[in-house]
Amino acid sequence: MSALRKVLVVDDDAVVGKSFHRVLSENKGYVVTTVENAHEALKQMREQSFDVVFTDIKMPGMDGVELAERVKASQPWTPVVIITGYGTTENESRAKAAGVTDFVRKPLSPEMIEQSAAHALREAAPEVAPEAVQAPMEQVHVEVIEKESRIKNIALFLAAPFIGLAYAVMLPVVGVVMLAKIGMQAWKAKNQ
Secondary structure (H helix, E strand, C coil): CCCCEEEEEECCCHHHHHHHHHHCCHHHCEEEEEECCHHHHHHHHHHCCCCEEEEECCCCCCCHHHHHHHHHHHCCCCCEEEEECCCCHHHHHHHHHHCCCEEEECCCCHHHHHHHHHHHHHHHHHHHHHHHHHCHHHHHHHHHHHHHHHHHHHHHHHHHHHHHHHHHHHHHHHHHHHHHHHHHHHHHHHHC
16 A cells, blocks of 8 residues: 555544554554544544544544534545444444444454455445435535535625725724723723
8 A cells, every 4th residue: 555544543442542553553554543532533633634534432522423423514525434332223323324334343353443444445435426426406405505605705705805994994993982982981080
């Protein structure tokens, strides 16, 4: 592998993160980043991109399914794999509805980690494209939103100089009014 694949592991159990580091080492083509909760994961994802996200389902604060929903909302092309010791059908159906690529139950073996990473990376590209083909109404809706967004952006672009001018004109006026108010308060305090 010429380029290293970046993996984000989100689990409040440090042993899981260490397992991923050990199994998906750089000599196997992966760079693993581990965090202990969903908020740290979202922060990491704002700072850098990842090829796959592995997340525990039960964590303090935001759970893994909610994290998966947020990842899929902002980066639908990023595969998310849920890893858990709480493999209920309810959790699995929530995870599938969130758009996760895979659902893996603990305890994890090295083979399971490698296979799920390889599977998620293979499924990453086709996962986004078929949705557009299968759901043309959603594609039309996205195009309408994009057109509305373009119109809004053009309107803001054209309005920006006027908004800036309003600020430039109003700033001295507000400054003079504030200075007059402070001066009046000081004058009243001095004459009392």
